[in-house]
Amino acid sequence: MKPFAYVRATSLREAAAAHARHPGARYLAGGTNLVDLMKLGVEEPRALIDLSRLPLHEVRELPDGTLSIGATARNSDVAAHPAVRARYPALAQALLAGASGQLRNIATTGGNLLQRTRCPYFQDVSTPCNKREPGTGCAARDGIHRDHAVLGHSAHCIATHPSDMAVALAVFDAAVELYGDQGTRTVPVTEFHRLPGDRPEQDTVLRGGEIVTAVLLPAAAPGAVSLYRKARDRASYAFALASVAAVLQLEDGRVRRVALAFGGLAHRPWRATTAEALLTGAEPTEAALREAVDAELAHALPLRDNAFKVGLAANLARDALATLTRRAAGHAP
Incomplete structure (x- = not known):
């Protein structure tokens, strides 16, 4: 004890x-x-x-259309909330793809963002791990790393971030509201988690003692459609080998806005800005979708045992974007 x-x-x-x-x-x-x-x-x-008794559990719509999700709101409650299901369906899908029903009934929004990697070497105190004990090395690099990062990793850490929810939040341009001794501030969710670099023990940009108080979702764009897809080793209660969240809005048959993010590939949710730039303003043909996704994943640096993740993520992304294209054009439910 x-x-x-x-x-x-x-x-x-x-x-x-x-x-x-x-x-x-x-x-x-x-x-x-x-x-x-x-x-x-x-x-x-x-x-x-213990923060569980603080009044941070509500999901509230603000006057400008922003949806505020309190940090202690339970994952199951957020996934079932009518506003989330109607306006941000990819978020509801991502939450329901995570963990189990029992855990979703307990796990919180803030805790989901702050959960630490499931790298087995991080969780095994008998092995070297720069994230757990800086300067000791990364046992995963020469060990079993099938589930590890192919994007944004460093010589010091190849772990992936396990959250499904955070991947969906990334495509909705969400922000994280924080409280600390210097007052309240907000950080875009795409900047909240860090890549490992030479400081893999620092998962986020949180300052000492800061508390996550809410996640803020901007008002949903009219006509935008979204979804979340996840590939894993078993049908439930498993972390992503690769996942994708996407939002698409068409205008006159061309892409007015697109947001794409990958999970299971990096130390944080990976916003696919290269693919987004290629698709914005373009006609979303099969060839255009393939070119954009391939250009994004050209940045990948797979390791000995996880090169399959690149093709897996590419297929997920192309299928997700093609599905959303049909939905946005009114050709699919």
Whole structure:
């Protein structure tokens, strides 16, 4: 047994103050990832600051049409919310593709964003891992890395980010609302997670003691359609080998707006800006979709055992964009 302090916060200010008083503290909401890491010995917090009683669980529509999803809103509740299902269907699909029903009933929006990689070497304290213990090396590079990154990785870390939800948020241009000792700020979700570089232990751009308070989804564009697709080793309760989220809006038979993001390929959700630039203003023919997706994935640097991910992701993306093209043109449900 490793003892730790426990604080049940009643306000954001109290939570931030408690975190400052306890070096090595961690915030606790659903605990579906943090508690597992504590059992494995990966996380050894000096204190747990419980945020679950804070009033951060609502999904609210703001006057400008923005949808605010509270940080402690449960994944299952967000997936079932009428506004999410109607305006941001890819988000509902991504949430339902993650974990199991039991876990979705406990896991929170903020915790989903902050969950740590499922790399087995990160979770095994007997092996070297720069993310867990900087400077010790990356055992995955020469080990078993079939599930690891093909985009944006470095010599220091080849882990992937496990969230399905974050991939969908990336294509909706969502922002993450944060509270800290310097006040409130918002960060685009596409800038919230970091690539590993030489500091893989830093998953996000969070400053010390900051709390995720909400995710903000801009008003959905009229006529835009979206979806989320995921390839995995089994039909449920498995992380993505590759996934894709996409949003498409057509005007006069050409792409007015497109957003595409990949999951399971990188240290963070990978926004496919090269593909988006090629498709914007173009007629979404089969050839155009293929050219755009292939241009994006030309950046890939697969490892010994995971080159299959590039073709898998390409097929997912092309099929998703073709499906959305038919839907946007009114030819498919």
